[in-house]
Amino acid sequence: MKALMSLGALVGVVGLLLLAGMIFDVIPSNTIRLVEGYMPMQMLFEVGCYVLGFTGLSYMLNAMGMGIPRFWQGIGFWIFFLLYIKYRVYPPIPFSVRAMYGTVGLVAVLMWVSANEEDWKKFKQPILNVLDAQTGFNKVLRYVYLVALPILTWGFSYNAMMPKSEEPIELRTVHPAPPASTKVHGKTYVLQTSLNPYRVNPEGKYDQEYSNSLIVEQGMGRLMKPNANPWDEKAEGYLKYVREGGEIFFQNCHFCHGDNLNGRGLHAFAFNPIPANFTDPGTIAQLQETFIFWRVAKGGIGLPNEGFPWASVMPPWEQHLTVDEMWKVILFEYWHTGYYPRTWD
């Protein structure tokens, strides 16, 4: 048990040192990389390791008679967590989310320190000591608080009320609800029931199962399946349409959406936000094909009211492409990213 706790303590100390290095910019925050594809779990795993490390550290310090009071354990852990989400995770997390996480962290710490009567007493004792002010030190501390707290409150209020020249916060709806139907080149398409006419099997019938079997493989490299190369001159049917879609994509779309469809094209960083990253599981992977058709056809200008502030510069492609070309380019996007369009069955 002691050996295990010692190991935990070691993990805790090393982790703290690493974080301190990242905060003071001694160690770049990508020294221990967040591995693409595994980052969300890695972050939780790291925090879990820290928790175990701190448990070991606390155990060892107690054994050495140098135990940290529960009050400072709680406060310390919360501060650690705030620093972790600010300095460890890259790219930086927006303040609104850090505020949410910080609040959850605070609630969790309070739940922990007040889970039983004994711990709760230990936690609140330093606060009560200052309030009671039985010793000279506590008396001074109480006076400090008496002066500091109103100043802090004043400072926060001043900061909150002071007019700012920062850009306002945007509550953007990335995927606004589509209309029930959309009219493109004079024809009405019902979004719930319309199908991509090029998603067909060798018999020429709509077959998503068939097309799904020919898309690139998910995972590292996004490799083409054997005998499913759209650029093979002999490719027919679905694969031929994918190739045609690809040609259209590289003639029109890749300047913004990138040659890897990850939203990092030549012009991408001229825009804010940058164009949609189709390889992200939160974009085309969770939308119906007809939703994409509507967005491509109508562009940023065709976003509904709830798409405020309409932060999209995508042109309405119906003015530049035919209906068939739009369907084919969508076919290519799904094929290339290895995702399937969303269906409801």
Place this chain on the structure above:
Amino acid sequence: MGVVTRKKLFSIIALGAMVVALLLPIVMALPSPATGEEAPAAEGAQKEGEKVEKARDVYYKTEGIVVGAPAPKTTDGPADYPRYNFESRVLLWFANQQHLYYGSFVLAVPIFCMIIEFMGVVTKDKALAKRYDQLAYDFIKISLTAYSLTAILGGILIFTFLTLYPTFFSYLSSIFRPVMHIYALMFVAESGTLYIYYYGWDKMKEGFLKWIHLSMSVILNVIGTLLMFLANSWIGFMMSPAGVDEQGRYLGNIWHVIHTALWNPLNLHRILGNMAFGGGVVAAYAAYKFLAAKTDEERAHYDWMGYIAMALGVAFLIPLPFAGYWLMREVYAYRQQMGITLMGGLLAWLFIIQATMIGILFLSTNYYLWQAMGRMRGAEKYQRYIKYLVFLLACGFMVFITPHTMVMTPAELKAMGGQQHPVLGNYGVMSAKNGGINVIITTTVLSFVWYMRGNKISTVSWARFGNIFMGVFFACAYINIIFLAIYGYYIPANVRVGLSVPQVATTLSCLFFMFTLNSMMMKGAKQLGPIEWGKISARSQYALIMLATAFTWMMGLMGYIRSSVRLFWHVNEIMRDNSPWAYTHTVGFAANVISANVLFFWISILFVFWLGSLTAKKAPVEAKVGVPGAIPQPAGSH
């Protein structure tokens, strides 16, 4: 003996009267040629030669004879939208929400009464049976005053509709005309049954009469549930109309009008929601009484009452997210755009707030259970592990509340390099959120298991094996839930949706198997000490109040979301809202109105509690037991 027989006779007559009251609306609803009313088909036959217009049902796609007028095309003016110098929609919102709060409460509490009274009847321990009976009586006493208030609020709601939205209300009434009187009669039946049930409590407290009394509670709840189903059919029709043609003309089939695409999921969701809400309110009542209690006996009683109410509320809270999931699935199936507006579009931010409230509910429950372990000797052994449960809950909670689209300044957006955060963006999609909530629920189940075995040591020969099995089962459950949440990223969205099934199954397996196994292991277990009712921290009671407040706030929020999803329609795609308020409020404004509703409800229900305490004060106080750990006795009696 003669008195008993007479009582039996009266009780059977009362029960019979309730059954008749229950069946009366149905009998009244049957078309009767004797009264001159004829079915539309017969009418059609009678007026031979006259042209019968037929139209197609917008949802069922069946043909029917047009028997109603088209939905009115309203215009903004005093004829269709008379108003005061205030936003009519907010007034209606307020009236509706208050009626719903009280309606939910008075429908839920009798179900609790039924369960607790039944537990009292079947319990062999007489002292315990008496406690259950007293508790059930306390519950119904609270709901009785609330019942009158519900009726008053229902009246206010109808007047608000008639005053502010007369054209819309008259259209809706014309559609539901065939069942309007059933609704009214159901309400009369509910009132009569409730009063007999309440006032007959003392007279029917033993033997056969008690069973009759219990049967009355069953009938009371059947009536109440049917009443709610009927009310739900109105909102179901407004969201997903059926039984009418494209112009909104009634086609003569009332079952189609009632049985819309969303009716059944709404019914289930509301039953569970009402129960969880009712449990929360009663728990808060008990917490309030506990905090105000002056004697140990009072504290013991209200501690116990709070625990039972909380346990019942949470029992219905656990399946609630799954019922909500079904409702959303049906919404998507009905109209994709409605689903996207809710979960990915305009109202998605409100869902993040909802997720936060759900998290608070489960966190409060866990916290209460940990506090409750403090009143049993022997539970100390679990205290050191609580920090790990806190960690699991916090992780699940953070994932659950992470928004898919983050609120940020353009500078933050630029620094992030895209709309989705590469690390946290993945928490924003359903796969991760399912994992988050299932981890939270499984942890809650684990807390319950610890609570149930807190002061006991199993004496069964296979105790060691049982403990290992339980540990492994929980560990596997966590691994499975988290694995499926991650795996969800690597498969298509429609398959990913299906992954929620094994995740839910894992959580429910923990709930049922672990509770069952734990009960078997704890049968005849050695007690390390009694549960010292009343010796619980005040913090636990604040957790109960928090639980109830979160329930109330969440109900208000979800009601608003459900109603807002119709956007500018009174009846979706049938009758357009042409009032000046046919727009969606900002999140901040909606949150303020919801908070005002919650505040009003809690102030008014405190008044109801106070009224209840007046009757208790007049009643004689039964024998008190002052020994800690002994059976707690109520402060008042009936």
